[in-house]
Amino acid sequence: MKKIFSFLAAFAIATNVAASTGSDLLQRLEKLQAKGVMFGHQDDPVYGCSWKWDEGRSDVLETAGDYPAIMGFDLGGLELGWEKNLDGVPFDRMQKEIVAQHERGGIITISWHAYNPTNDENSWFQPAGNAVTSILPGGALQPKYDKWLDKVVAFLAACKDKEGNVVPVIFRPWHEMSGGWFWWGATACTSQEYRQLFQYTHKYMTEKGCDNIVWAFSPNLADKEDVEHYMQFYPGDEYVDLIGIDVYQFSADNKVYQDNLRRELDVVKAVGEKQKKLIALTETGYQNVPDPQWFTQTLLPVVKEYPISYVLLWRNAWDNPKENYVAAPGKPTVKDFKRFCKDKKVLMCKDIKKTR
Template sequence: MKGFSYFIGIYMLSLLLTACSATPGESTKTREAESLLASLKRIPQKGFLFGHHDDPVYGIGWDGDENRSDVKSVCGDYPAVMSFDLGHIEKDSDKNLDNVPFERIRKEIVAQYHRGGMVSVSWHVDNPVTGKDAWDVSDTTAVGSILPGGVNHEMFLGWLDKVAGFMNSLSLADGTKIPVLFRPWHEHTGSWFWWGQNLCTIEQYKALWRMTYDRLQEKGATHLLYAYSPGTEPNEIAEYLERYPGDDIIDLVGFDTYQFDRQEYVDGMEKALGILTEVGKMKDKPIAITETGYEAIPDSTWWTETLLPVIRKYPISYVLVWRNAREKKAHYYAPYPGQSSADDFVKFYQDTCTLFVRDLKDIQF
């Protein structure tokens, strides 16, 4: 077992220092959120966490089963990071945009916390002007319309309150709120979401982040960490940070990228990880590959011959692949039993750099 046996002492020390060194008003985060952040900074000393979106709620050939996971079915272990999406919570729907009940998501977040793992949450929120999905870029006034003074501002504050309500419901029996990494307004260096680069100004994008953060803080969601995750479009540090909303808001920096052409993917990863490593040092933030993958994983050795050789060279805290859709043919990013890359994924799992739930038995996020 590639355990974290020595890490418990470091982790407990971080808890003690957090409790003893903070002065009133110095931090607006809960103790648990601060401990998660400290742990994310230390993870690269031993490797990186592996994550999978919607991992325990559906997969290839199944939907809604309890205690099931395509990743676990292949390697015998759960991902150390699980992510979920809040899209449609703004509509008062009981299910998200991928037809997963919010109550089930809540249950799985609690379960992942009890396993000792971590949770990330994204929000593919519908276009507030057109009412269509997050990918509707037909109107360039959406961001401006929800900022203070905009025609949809009050409506959008209500949407943020629904997010806050869900986040605040993520608690244990004793009332402790489960720390979560929140990742809104992602991939903004592209223009396929209504908050993308060509759909709003730099000032509007930063104001969107500030409004989001301030409202969730006001509503008591102080157990959240925040991730900034553009794509691989930036070619230098200044471009990466062009729309960065501020050190006081952002806790982790990352990027999203997917493979289409292998060499372009590898080159893009190297470029982005080089930039990200420098930004992490400059800002004293943990870094991560917040979304990646190769749809349907047609390369049987992709895990150990494409992904791993690149990312093991950089001090990332985690890498997360996207979902295994049960409603779309060949739209999956983690292997399932019998899939062509499953054996290679087991080798990936066995590598000393990759960390899954069992590797975290001595540490709780």
């Protein structure tokens, strides 16, 4: 990939680059949570099961008749100066879709599969040593990480609507930290080091004026989940606005998935009530959804039981049949997915447009 990220050059890194819209978005999320659960989909408008890069398309739109209320995007590769992210999405196209989703009344959530700072390998690469401590204050790679954060701040500052206002987003960095697969995860750093990483990221970006953010914290499915385990990596109330959990289905046994989901959401709900935070199902799904009634018979019954702000299903990858998590034209789940999206509890983009 070329390391050209041209539009960033137009935005100087300085304080007060972003409008104070994070708190406005948080208030909006609180209002919407009282109305229902927003449906979300990763990379929804940039590719689908059988297409890529077409403008104005969406597998959700073409099956359910509306865009998802929440669209997810990922910044992995931005920190290296690439023009496309780790899934091949051009950052200028991503910026355009973020603005479009905002202007149609939808909401954006952003994750960051940052590459390993020690060698610029992917997020799943864990060399000997501790990558996290190397980028914290006093670490040998802190200057490098600061430049990475400058790129993130510049990207967010570049996402402006027609009136010139910076688009507010839910930012979910350093997710699934309680697992062992990322260089910032439980097998690669201590819980204290992780908390310092999250806190430093928050402080640095806030000091640069990046206050258009609702900050999200989301561990992953654990073998034994309880409040103490969930809070192990929690960076603190002043650094977090919304908490969530990432739970996927890995077997044909729908009940196992539902049991896992309920166990995790019980904990998230308890923490949310205690810490006074909004809660969400920040990632979920079932690869290629082989069950034609999965959306209404497996996912929806559990989602309805909890006061969650949104549920985000992962992407429909045109180049990977396993990475298809939402119905698409020709799929056996289309009818069921339509019923899911029409349920009174489920909020799509048009359902939230007036709540701003």
